[in-house]
Amino acid sequence: MDAAIFGPPGAGKGTQADALCARHGMVHLATGDMLRRAIASGSELGERVKGLVESGRLVDDETVGEVVGARLDEEDAREGALFDGFPRTLGQVSILDGILAERRRRLDFVVELEVPEEVLVERLGGRRSCPEHGPLPPGGEGRCPRCGAESEVRGDDTKEVIRQRLDVYREQTAPVAEVYRERGLLRPVDGTGTPGEVAERIAAAVAAAAGGES
Numbered sequence: 001m002d003a004a005i006f007g008p009p010g011a012g013k014g015t016q017a018d019a020l021c022a023r024h025g026m027v028h029l030a031t032g033d034m035l036r037r038a039i040a041s042g043s044e045l046g047e048r049v050k051g052l053v054e055s056g057r058l059v060d061d062e063t064v065g066e067v068v069g070a071r072l073d074e075e076d077a078r079e080g081a082l083f084d085g086f087p088r089t090l091g092q093v094s095i096l097d098g099i100l101a102e103r104r105r106r107l108d109f110v111v112e113l114e115v116p117e118e119v120l121v122e123r124l125g126g127r128r129s130c131p132e133h134g135p136l137p138p139g140g141e142g143r144c145p146r147c148g149a150e151s152e153v154r155g156d157d158t159k160e161v162i163r164q165r166l167d168v169y170r171e172q173t174a175p176v177a178e179v180y181r182e183r184g185l186l187r188p189v190d191g192t193g194t195p196g197e198v199a200e201r202i203a204a205a206v207a208a209a210a211g212g213e214s
């Protein structure tokens with residue numbers, strides 16, 4: 001099964017992704033994490049995208065498409081993937097359609113996490129992340145529960161860059177939801193409240209989708 005989790009920065013996509021992946025046998029394919037890993041490794045790709053990622057602007061569609069396509073051909077991603085932070089532009093919607101069609105796959109559903117902007121700004125400001133595993137739940141011990149790495153404030157979780165990322169979302173990414181709504185794949189879910197509450201709403205929305213509602 002292939003699916004996507006969609007929503008603005010700070011909506012909780014990464015937090016919700018693990019449970020969804022475990023339930024449906026998908027690998028978590030987060031383009032932001034992949035790009036940050038490339039930057040950390042100092043690869044040619046990392047050097048190319050560093051300035052854009054750090055200033056909250058989008059990497060070009062073609063580059064992101066290549067990264068996603070290559071990841072989908074790795075053994076563990078052949079059965080299904082949960083796309084997180086992708087597609088982020090209308091161009092990327094077409095690219096994903098092509099990538100999946102080439103592999104005789106298609107998206108089963110798109111979960112959209114809805115969170116008001118003032119809540120996003122509050123969540124993103126000062127949120128701590130694991131360099132490898134992304135944002136950590138609030139109130140943690142300052143270490144990642146998965147690998148024990150010390151947490152840090154992500155370079156693009158500063159006030160100015162947060163505003164930039166929200167502007168980019170509004171202008172370039174929000175229209176993506178409309179495409180999936182028209183295709184009957186979008187499952188809007190209230191993303192406020194505790195991670196547990198949101199996880200329950202997602203499970204209910206996906207179960208309704210599997211039951212044939214759209």
Ligand code: AMP
Pocket residue numbers: 009031032033035052053054056057058059060064084085086087088092156165
């Ligand atoms: P995220 O962790 O999803 O918030 O992504 C962090 C940053 O990585 C974004 O602000 C962009 O600079 C870049 N990025 C991640 N995913 C994409 C994508 N699908 N298209 C373009 N840029 C992306």
